[in-house]
Amino acid sequence: MNPQNLNRLSAAALLAALALGPAASAHPPEVKAAAPSESASLQGNDQASWIADPHIHAFYEVTVAAFAKGPAKVDVDAFEQKSFAIFREFGASRGMAPGAMQDHLKLIPRQVVQIAREDPKVLDSYGNFVAAIFGPQ
Structure with a gap:
């Protein structure tokens, strides 16, 4: 697996843990393995509400603003604090x-x-951002 996909999976896994709520860390839910032709969502049934949430939209906007002067000029510490x-x-x-x-x-x-x-x-778009963070929709 290439590093880019691993990073996306890591981000998705963290978002998934949060979507499951505080009890998820104490008792992880049983995850049914997807058949080879199926895909499984780590975010559970609440993924759509997360994607539609204004806070996730705000996180996208803050990310776009952080990259406005180019990837080399991102103030990572400031971006992290805003996030x-x-x-x-x-x-x-x-x-x-x-x-x-x-x-x-x-x-x-x-x-x-x-x-x-x-x-x-x-x-380039909120849809691209969502696909990178949550996986393809």
């Missing part, structure tokens, strides 16, 4: 402790930077 603020608000909106949401997603900002540096088309 964490969005994640805390997202957690509160979903009934989670804001700090717990930030902790669940703490690796995502730097992974997104790496993904977008490797494939700048990820930032």
Whole structure:
């Protein structure tokens, strides 16, 4: 597996853990293996609500703004802090402790930077961004 796909899977796995809620870390759900011709979602049945959520849209917008001057000029620390603020608000909106949401997603900002540096088309549209973070829809 190439590093780009591994990073996308890592990001998706982290988002999946969050989508399952706080209890997921204590008792991971049983995941049925997909048949070779099927695909499985790690986000569970709530993936569509995450994709439609204004906080995920805000995360996309912050990502696009961070890359506005080019991939080499991204202030990764500032981007990470802006992302964490969005994640805390997202957690509160979903009934989670804001700090717990930030902790669940703490690796995502730097992974997104790496993904977008490797494939700048990820930032061309929200649909491309969603495919990179959540997997193909």
